[in-house]
Amino acid sequence: MRRVGEPPIPGKTYTSRPGAYAILPLKGRFLMTAQLRPHVDIQLPGGGIDPGESPLQTLHREVMEEIGWTIARPRRLGAFRRHVYMPEYDIWAEKICHVYVAHPVRHIAPPIEPDHATVVLSGEEAVSVLGNDGDRHFLERFLAARS
Template sequence: MREFGEIFPGIHYTERPGAYGLLCEDGGRLAVIETSFGRFLPGGGLDPGEDALTGLAREIMEEIGYLLLSAELAGQAAQYHWSEFYQMHFKKIGSFYRITATTAPAPTLQEDHSLIWLKPDEATKSLSQEFQRYAVGAFL
């Protein structure tokens, strides 16, 4: 598994498994979430006791208001990361899935999350985390 980010000596990194979706529309553009923190693939950290597909389905619904229809594991990558939100260091272990999804009848989206569609090469330049940029190039 490829790892990204800087590892600082003496720092404890909490492992944080997550699942992320590579969702393309018919024109080949990739779903990207835009927030005040940056741009990210749909998905995120798993809740305690949650498996990757359940977590991915939950995150897709919360972030973009889509129902997950299918998911195929494409690969994994890790990111060493300081979280301003949690005030912790994480080793994010991402499982990346090629997915299909459809809009939900009445989506309830997270505040500060907007769905944008980018060409894959645009996404690799603008995603905020290196392991997600890598995943687009390696797994899409």
């Protein structure tokens, strides 16, 4: 599996943290989430897979929590891994990120995830501001396949 970002730090223990994330095209633009703390970080909506949850269940739950939308027809595009410190959990994690494309169906509510806001960006804008190389790689690949 492709690794993006910084390599693991020798001697550091990393907790495996699988997650599911979505590229959400909407009328020529893309729904993203902005995590506002500890600094603004634009991301594909998604997050960690809870025990007993499938990646698709996670995808639906996390998109609803982070941007307040329901989605349909998710299709897996691939996965990447990255090694990061997660201050909200105070852990060093090996994030295993499963990336999907899905169709936004309906906006139900504002984000319920603390310190998150919905952002709608063009493909070019999203690629330029996404906070990690893995998200950027999959969005660039998705955009290239559409042209």
